[in-house]
Amino acid sequence: MANVLVLTKYGRLGASSRLRFFQYIPWLKSAGLNVTVQALLSDDLLQKRYECGHYSIGQLLRAYSERCRVLLSRREYDVIWIEKEALQWAPLWVEAALLRGTPYVLDYDDAVFHNYDLHANAWVRRFYGRRLDGLMEGATMITAGNEYLALRARSAGARAVEIVPTVIDLDRYSLAEAARSSKDVQYIVWIGSPSTVRYLQLVAESLQELARSHKFVLRVIGGDALNIPGVCVESISWSEESEVELIGECDIGIMPLLDSPWERGKCGYKLIQYMACGLPVVASGVGVNTEIVRQGVNGYVANSAEEWRSALDKLLLSTSLRQDMGRAGRQLVEDRFCVQKTGPRLVEILQRVARTGTADPACGAREANNEV
Numbered sequence: 403m404a405n406v407l408v409l410t411k412y413g414r415l416g417a418s419s420r421l422r423f424f425q426y427i428p429w430l431k432s433a434g435l436n437v438t439v440q441a442l443l444s445d446d447l448l449q450k451r452y453e454c455g456h457y458s459i460g461q462l463l464r465a466y467s468e469r470c471r472v473l474l475s476r477r478e479y480d481v482i483w484i485e486k487e488a489l490q491w492a493p494l495w496v497e498a499a500l501l502r503g504t505p506y507v508l509d510y511d512d513a514v515f516h517n518y519d520l521h522a523n524a525w526v527r528r529f530y531g532r533r534l535d536g537l538m539e540g541a542t543m544i545t546a547g548n549e550y551l552a553l554r555a556r557s558a559g560a561r562a563v564e565i566v567p568t569v570i571d572l573d574r575y576s577l578a579e580a581a582r583s584s585k586d587v588q589y590i591v592w593i594g595s596p597s598t599v600r601y602l603q604l605v606a607e608s609l610q611e612l613a614r615s616h617k618f619v620l621r622v623i624g625g626d627a628l629n630i631p632g633v634c635v636e637s638i639s640w641s642e643e644s645e646v647e648l649i650g651e652c653d654i655g656i657m658p659l660l661d662s663p664w665e666r667g668k669c670g671y672k673l674i675q676y677m678a679c680g681l682p683v684v685a686s687g688v689g690v691n692t693e694i695v696r697q698g699v700n701g702y703v704a705n706s707a708e709e710w711r712s713a714l715d716k717l718l719l720s721t722s723l724r725q726d727m728g729r730a731g732r733q734l735v736e737d738r739f740c741v742q743k744t745g746p747r748l749v750e751i752l753q754r755v756a757r758t759g760t761a762d763p764a765c766g767a768r769e770a771n772n773e774v
Contacts, residue, residue, distance in 0.1 A: 404756035405436045407472070407479040407504075409488050413445035414642070417595075419485060421568050421671065422511050422547075429745040430752065438479070440472045442490075452596075466492075473500040480756035482506040486514050487537060494536045501540070505759045507752065508537060508555075511547035511568050513667025515554060520663060534558070543751060543761040547669035548690040562761030566748060567690075568669040572740045574646055575678035577732060588618040588718050591652035591681070592625070593645065593672050599625030604658040604686070606630045608710035616718045623648050650679040653724055654717050655701075657685040658710075670694045673701075674739045677731030682724050684713045694739075700731035 408427070410419040419441065430437050442465050443457075451457050457465075469489060476482060482504055489497045519531040535558035538544055545566045546552040555563045590609075592602055599622065609620060610632045622628050624640030638648060649655070655676025659665045666689040673694045676683050683701035685691040695701045702713035717724050737743070755761060 403434055403436050404480045404753065405478060406430060406438070406752055406756060407476065407482045408437060408439040409469070409472070409482060409484045410439065410441045411485045411490075412443050412448055413441045415445040415448050416441075416443070417671075418511050420642070422509055423483070423485060425571060425741055426745060426748055429741070429749050433749045433753065435749075435752065435756070440469065442466075442469050442488075470500065476501065476504045479504055481542075481752055483752060484508050486510055486512070487534060490517075491530075494533045497537065498540060505542040505755050506540075507543045507545065507755055508541045509545045509566075510551045510555070510667075511669050513551065513554075513664055516663055516667070532558075542755050542759065545748070545751070548667070548693075550666045550689055564747075564751065564761075566744055567739055568671045568674070569739045569741050569744050570674055570678045570735065572678070572736065572742055575675075575735075576646075576650070577680040577728075585653075586617075588616070588654070589621050589652035590618055590654045590656055590714065591621045591623065591649055591676070592656050593623040593640070593649060593675060595624050595640075596626045599628055601658045601660070602628060602630070604660070605656065605707075605710050606633075608707050608714065609633045611711050612714055612718065616715070618718060621648070621652055645675070646679065649675055649681070652679075652681060654714065655679075655681040655683045656714075657683065657691065659686040659688040659691065661686070661688045665689060674735055677701075677728075677739075678735045680725075680728035680732045682717055682727035682731065684710065684717070694734075696730070696734070700727050700734060 408423060410423045412419040414420045414424050427437055427439065447457065447461055447465065466489065473488060482501065484506055487497065488501065515534040518533050519527060521527050538555045538558040538560045541560060544555040544560045544563045546555055546563060547568050549565065552563045552565050609630055613633045619634045619636050622635060622637045623645065625637065627637050628635050657672050668689055670690045673683050673685055673691065677700060683695060684704050685695050685701065687703040687705045692703060695703050697703055704710040704713050754763065
């Protein structure tokens with residue numbers, strides 16, 4: 403039985419850790435892998451950060467000390483599966499030394515390398531700008547949430563790169579067309595966090611114009627209280643238990659984004675959530691959004707205030723259009739963006755690396771033939 407050490411940045415409370423790692427743990431265990439998970443920053447620490455706005459020096463020292471302790475026992479494991487980096491801001495040589503001797507797989511769902519190479523401080527850019535590239539080069543495999551992230555890994559000299567999108571679990575998401583079609587007021591939904599709710603200001607003008615001719619509510623899940631004059635805004639706290647129901651009660655999902663290097667690294671997860679609930683979507687034409695949204699089929703890509711207004715106007719006016727696009731989106735999720743599709747792939751990757759120390763499928767095949 404292969405032993406897998408899973409090093410996440412957060413516990414389940416952190417979206418990236420929950421979606422890219424924790425939802426796969428049952429799949430790994432079902433495949434017979436022995437899994438040990440160690441989160442750098444626990445749910446308790448993350449919750450305190452939300453409340454206080456920062457971590458204390460003592461909290462970070464204890465977290466990093468525990469992570470180093472776990473890494474010192476790395477030879478007990480056949481493969482290490484790491485969320486982005488094991489020791490953020492540590493010198494590359496320190497992290498490389500603590501990973502040496504055990505094959506590791508790095509996973510990226512965000513352009514975190516821009517923390518370093520686009521940092522405002524020139525010294526950080528000089529000494530840390532290629533830090534993650536060095537980790538990528540030493541990895542046995544890189545899994546990336548989209549092509550933008552995969553391209554960076556390839557340019558860093560990564561030996562093997564595979565795109566694994568951020569996905570939902572079909573068992574948690576169901577359609578609610580009947581409930582939606584009977585409502586008098588339409589709901590436009592956005593889900594995110596306090597740090598990303600600012601993107602809604604990009605479409606504030608379009609929403610204000612629509613509010614003059616349409617009766618709708620903008621439901622904001624997980625963001626701070628938002629005020630857009632003239633628009634009815636409903637702000638709701640996020641929880642893992644309620645998010646699917648809160649999205650499913652709505653009619654249209656939106657994902658406005660800036661067009662910058664950071665945003666190009668995003669994986670479009672909220673679009674996948676909306677589509678899984680059978681909602682049509684409108685999204686900025688940035689990064690992977692243009693791959694997920696099939697124009698006029700499951701939603702619209704909008705790159706100007708007028709395009710946003712026009713797309714939302716069409717959807718608010720037509721129940722049948724919303725339903726048709728919602729069904730198309732749901733089908734896309736079932737075909738490509740669910741853990742039922744990516745789970746077996748990820749299990750196979752980790753099994754192969756644990757068994758052979760390489761990402762080359764041919765090595766596993768040769769080993770199997772030799773055993774026969």
